[in-house]
Amino acid sequence: MSSVLIRDAVIVTMNGEGEIVRGDVYIEGNRISAIGPGLRQEADQVIEAVGKVLLPGFVQTHIHLCQTLFRGRADDLELIDWLRERIWPLEAAHSEGSVYISALLGIGELIRGGTTTILDMETVHHTDSAFRAIEASGIRAIAGKVMMDHGSEVPLALQEKTEDSLRESVRLLEKWHGAAEGRIQYAFCPRFVVSCTEELLVGVRDLSEKYGVLVHTHASENREEIAIVEAERGHRNVVYLDRIGLAGPNLVLAHSIWLDDEEKRIIRERGVKVTHCPASNLKLASGVAEVPALLEAGIPVGLGADGAPCNNNLNMFQEMRLAAFVQKVKHGPTVMNARSVLRMATMGGAEVLGMQGEIGSVEVGKLADLQLLDLEEFHAFPSYDADWYSRIVYAAQAGDVDTVLVDGRVVMEGKNVLTIDKKRTLEEADRELRELLARIG
Structure with missing residues (x-):
């Protein structure tokens, strides 16, 4: 079973209590197994999240x-x-x-x-x-x-x-x-x-x-x-x-x-x-x-x-x-x-979707569907005494998403989607559209 440790993030949990905490998230397989400061579990992959915001996908x-x-x-x-x-x-x-x-x-x-x-x-x-x-x-x-x-x-x-x-x-x-x-x-x-x-x-x-x-x-x-x-x-x-x-x-x-x-x-x-x-x-x-x-x-x-x-x-x-x-x-x-x-x-x-017991918040036992935002940008500052909900909803942009995990697997890291060949996809999109329009005549 593979494991991932995300360290030192601001965690906007979206749980029932609306908790926002600073700490680590440990993932085993496809689920979150621990949340807290200074987690010491060994992990196959460590993601340093200092200065980043972790929230549900x-x-x-x-x-x-x-x-x-x-x-x-x-x-x-x-x-x-x-x-x-x-x-x-x-x-x-x-x-x-x-x-x-x-x-x-x-x-x-x-x-x-x-x-x-x-x-x-x-x-x-x-x-x-x-x-x-x-x-x-x-x-x-x-x-x-x-x-x-x-x-x-x-x-x-x-x-x-x-x-x-x-x-x-x-x-x-x-x-x-x-x-x-x-x-x-x-x-x-x-x-x-x-x-x-x-x-x-x-x-x-x-x-x-x-x-x-x-x-x-x-x-x-x-x-x-x-x-x-x-x-x-x-x-x-x-x-x-x-x-x-x-x-x-x-x-x-x-x-x-x-x-x-x-x-x-x-x-x-x-x-x-x-x-x-x-x-x-x-x-x-x-x-x-x-x-x-x-x-x-x-x-x-x-x-x-x-x-x-x-x-x-x-x-x-x-x-x-x-x-x-x-x-x-x-x-x-x-x-x-x-x-x-x-x-x-x-x-x-x-x-x-009837999946509230599995996704939608950062909680122990839930599937590890997560995103990390890098808000160290002009449009998201100042950060002093920040209202995190406001920064995410009213100031953040899609380009601020740095890392994405689905089912415990890192599918995007450093703003690069790892599971899709971007250059090939863009080239084939133009080719397929050209051929589709030709079929319409």
């Missing part, structure tokens, strides 16, 4: 790795046009190679910015390629193929038969769920009600219950989307999902911006989880989710960057700042303080 609860290759190719559109005119045609042209490199490109950016766990929704085909990139990179992920069996404006290459979509999802689950010694898990990912038949959604409900895995879908992101669902199904998104039995503790809803009181009640009473994507919601002009009210109601809310074409970064530092700032405009400066926002990015995300 970020947990991003809504990502589309398959879309990273499309960064900058779908700007300045609202959601439905963004999907129909740009994203769906691009996804339809994906190959095994382009999905793999798109995922690797996204994961490199995520690790570089301190993200150690993601909830990822892929495209209809070639999902094995994304899982291979996840496995090779060392990131922790819950991921699944997107499911689409409805909609006249969906490209032919993305149109599935209901039984084929369910069958392929199960095949992927049985192959990848629990892979990489449990670092990889599966989730069923129907895209949203607009592109899914009721038969498919009911099938997902039953399979989720059978296998005990998450269901991840978009809901109430855009008012046009809600109007389409009401016209076709006779109910708003969350009410409809509840009526067919999908609203429950295994359901994670991306966005949830335009909720009425009944939908909020259903989410709270059924134990549904929500993921907030402020940069994406602002760029697509979708709106601003009522996050303070959701948190006040005890609803678990995580943060995610969404996909590169609607952001255009996968940067949790950006998401934290925006999550705080957009609410302050409406509710006043005391709402969404730095500590509460950092919790959303760590323990809050872990709760959304």
Whole structure:
């Protein structure tokens, strides 16, 4: 069993007591086994962290790795046009190679910015390629193929038969769920009600219950989307999902911006989880989710960057700042303080994924998913009598992340991602995109 000793860091634990201590962290295998000053355990690897801040790795609860290759190719559109005119045609042209490199490109950016766990929704085909990139990179992920069996404006290459979509999802689950010694898990990912038949959604409900895995879908992101669902199904998104039995503790809803009181009640009473994507919601002009009210109601809310074409970064530092700032405009400066926002990015995300007992804080017994920040920079000073939450949320940048561990393994050191060949990945990203665009014609 390998071991790592991180010495003399400021440890922002994000535990229940909100402790911030100076000391060491000792890791055996993939778990934290000791925290305290002056630890004397022998270790295979020692990381000197004097002047650095140690905190949990970020947990991003809504990502589309398959879309990273499309960064900058779908700007300045609202959601439905963004999907129909740009994203769906691009996804339809994906190959095994382009999905793999798109995922690797996204994961490199995520690790570089301190993200150690993601909830990822892929495209209809070639999902094995994304899982291979996840496995090779060392990131922790819950991921699944997107499911689409409805909609006249969906490209032919993305149109599935209901039984084929369910069958392929199960095949992927049985192959990848629990892979990489449990670092990889599966989730069923129907895209949203607009592109899914009721038969498919009911099938997902039953399979989720059978296998005990998450269901991840978009809901109430855009008012046009809600109007389409009401016209076709006779109910708003969350009410409809509840009526067919999908609203429950295994359901994670991306966005949830335009909720009425009944939908909020259903989410709270059924134990549904929500993921907030402020940069994406602002760029697509979708709106601003009522996050303070959701948190006040005890609803678990995580943060995610969404996909590169609607952001255009996968940067949790950006998401934290925006999550705080957009609410302050409406509710006043005391709402969404730095500590509460950092919790959303760590323990809050872990709760959304049902993994709060394993990740999201620096505590003995938890998985060693950690990041070290080097805040010895102009933009993060002065440091005297520092409010660490403020420095991390309001001042720090993704470029300040120095070292990242996932599952006790150092995947980035000295700001260099060790598990991904950066030069080759960037070169192949351009080549794969050029070939993908040629397939569209």
